[in-house]
Amino acid sequence: MNSAALALNLNAVLPELVMVVAAAIVMLLDIPNRRGRAPTKAWLPWVALAGVLVTGAVSIWLLGQPVTSFQGMAIHDERAQALNLVVLTGAALSILLSVRYIPTVNQQTGEYYTLLLLVSTGMMAMGSATDLMVVFLALETFSLGLYILAGLSRKSLRSNEAAMKYFLLGAFASAFFVYGAAFVYGATGSTRFDLIAVTLFDGKADLPLLYIGVTMLIAGFGFKVSLVPFHMWTPDVYQGSPTPVTAFMSIGTKAAAFAAFYRFFAFALPTEQATWGWALAILAVLTMTLGNLVALRQSSLKRLLAYSSIAHAGYILVGLATATPAGIDGALFYLISYAFMNMGAFAVVILLERQGEMDADGERLKGLSRRHPQLALIMSIFMFSLAGVPPFAGFFAKFFVFAAAVEGGWSWLAAIAMLNSAIGAWYYLRIVVDMYFAEPADAAQIEPQQVSLPLTITLGVAAVFTIALGVLPSLWTGLVQSGVVSTLALR
């Protein structure tokens, strides 16, 4: 081992470091806020937001200078930065949603923003981890934070219940994950992805042990991204958690876990692609089909979005199952599109909520267009985008992922996924129907306490990017792939 390998290149973890510093600053700023005196409380969200934005700037600055450090345990390449940007988008928008919302459920906003930033740090670390130990650490960092955030509303039984379910099932899944990691280590003698790949390539690995381990790892990852059959927690936790947390969870967890998922399979198991590609394809089919079918029957908006998020996890998994660079880039585009459109949908849910309720029934959308035409219009954009109708981001998200699938010889998978998106169109359309064509229910009034400038900004940003990415997808791909020669370039 030479000294160069020991030298730490901190660039590899610079975004995470910046984020931790931001979290620490928020924590320190919160110290004087005690017993009714809250001199700095109003600043906290903005400091947190500034931290997120600075981290984003650092990530963009690091684009095009890939770094491996910590003796191959972490890598910062374009994909890691892209993942960072997805997570940071989710974090930034969810901070904006929280400004007015969180004080209504918990007065300890300092803890909330600190935790949110630390959770984001864990998620970003997932994307750059190239060692099972680091993956496990990052996974637990963000999971533990999310357990607490889910239970943030301590006076609400639902919120506590969400935290409890999330924690118990999450801890259970973590145990499987780490047991799987132990088996992979046992089969190959290393936890580092590249060394695992070398052992496999040399034929020295104990394959039965490896397969047991990988199966358990898939269960662990699958739990985090709510793949069927590991999805049971999703609707309850989504429904019970404070809505900004739910929104952040739906984007950040998915992005982080998929990133690690991809790194592990692509870096550590390139030789076993045929085997696990099929496993992932089957999981993808199950996930999207069940998610879509169950979503048809939901009345709570947050549960509906929970099942829809399960379905979207299935679509994203299609990109991973193909295991081509195009599939991964497609999945990343999917994640960023999903971040905007889903964040927007949750922002609308917040507007429809009643004080302390933390959920809105689908009934409340009825006749929304009469009273709040702009809001209904924006919600329609998100719904059509989630359904995958052009010219919105959701269309190209699906198009890129399925293009990779067809290219990789998975045409049947792409066909099933497209049929699924036609099923999905049904329930997204139902929301639009309710908003525009149903008789207004009494409840269709917005609770004024949630209307605020930050929330309006969130809605605006989400809508603008949902359209912009649908019209000019190269906005994103041009940003994150500057430096990567896409394998799909014109032949």
Add this chain to the structure above:
Amino acid sequence: MALSIPYLLTIIIFLPLLGAAVVMFAPGDRTKKWLALATTLVTFAVSLLLWTNWQQGEAGMQFVEDAVWFAPLGIRYALGVDGISLFLVLLTTLLMPIAVYFSILYVDKRIGPYMALMLLLETAMIGVFLALDLVLFFVFFEASLIPMYFLIGEWGGQNRVYAAVKFFLYTFAGSALMVVAILIVYFSTGTFDIVALQSTPMPVAVQTWAFLAFSLAFAVKTPLFPFHTWLPDAHVQAPTAGSIILAGVLLKMGTYGFLRLAMPIFPQAAQQFGPLLATLAIVGILYGALVALMQKDLKALVAYSSVAHLGYVMLGVIAMNAQGVSGSVLQMVNHGLSTGALFLLVGLLYERRHTRMLDDFGGLWASVPVYTGLFLVVAMSSAGLPGLNGFVGEFAIMLGAYNYMPIFAVLAAAGVILAAWYLLTAFRKMAQGEITNPANDKQHLKDLNLKELVMVVPLVILFFVIGLFPNLFFDKINPSVEAMLETRTVLLQQGAAAQMPSLELAEIVVTEAK
């Protein structure tokens, strides 16, 4: 020669979009209405530049624009117009001001969104006809769903929500598999370019699957029997202007898709499935006509007549010979004009009497002669009376069908007789006989006024122009059609010579990808 007007096609496509934005933010309903009308009229005027600057005899694409849209997948923003698409574009830009003007006279509910949606729809429709890239085509194709969905759902009749949802889901589900097919085509040829694809050979297995997926999408849109069930619902429930556009233009996107994409890009598969599709077209012609015969609702009658008429268009397209295809192109325009006019007249009557039931009418000759006279001309045009536009198109299609398979021509001729039957029956019930209902007499029922004539008369004039001087149109259509057929023949011969071994689809895609 002002051929060098830069970005002419882009301007035509996006002028309405710009107009929609302006209309949304304009103050006052009156301003909104007239701004919308002005937008459609300007768009129409600009689109006439296509006609005046046309390079006569040129078979290929004209006014071509080409820019990179998404480089990694080779998706291009490519536009162009040839003899096949020219008249569909003009049809669209012509029908839009008429539909908008009708709405100005008779629509009062939430006029701002209504006009904005109409203009959005125009953008999407023109985009479909001008796109030269499969992805761009698909984006416009799907984007047209959203405005139409809202137009039916918000401004439609009694059962509008059901009709709107059915319309959206049918067409959306129908085109779902087309996305996959587009991708399969891309990865086995390396291009989304519609023109290049027409001369690119493809393995038969790929052709078969892709053709079926494309056909499903377009068959739902056209609609081809048995995928037509959404159409009567959508038509009957849609507001009049929506019906005009739906019948006049939107349905043409399906037949245009067959003509531009499915048939020439997958020639072998098209040949293989041709008889099946032709049979469906014939069933559609006869079924549509028979059901139309039994309708009591005038609008439903016109809706079913569309099923029948598009059967003819499909028959000509499937025949894939010069007469058939040229006839189809002209017949698409004819159907747009005459069915548009029929819906317009039905709408005008409905606004007066608030009923469309044939039994409620009778004796209109005596009370509203101008209206009735125009109705007769339009009905005759729709039925294919010689001297009017419908005859020219149908005759060419029959010739084409006869050269393809004589039996289809015979059956289609039976459809013509049925068409005359149901249209004349409807006319008899409406116009002739005694005035049985006092609401239909001279005192209560007003004849068409000048404002309304402005909408109908241009269409009627066009009936005669097309009917008497068809070569004015065929001159522009034919070169493109012949060139397309020639390319197709070459491709077919190559295919026959190569005799691609029929590999499994997945294998081909894999090998192509590598």
Add this chain to the structure above:
Amino acid sequence: MVPTSYYLILSAIIFTIGAVGVLSRRSALIIIMCVEMMLNSVNLTLIAFARQWDNLNGQVFVFIVMAVAAAEVAVGLAILIAHFNLSKTTNIDDVNVMKW
């Protein structure tokens, strides 16, 4: 020397007991304990493999797992207490305000 497989079988047995406990016990407190048991069996597995491969990765991993397990218990008990304060129960069959 005791073969590695013996350790693996033992840890698999402990892991299974823990997993079955999580699935069958109704008290949230006991479930947390069962999860801890699963994590500890993983530690045993890791140490056994570390000895078999004769490197330190496994040993290091064990420390990480222990640290995480401690953090997990801290968070878990806090959630449990918060929930108990509201619902006065630790029986997870009563955690059913929302349908599972």
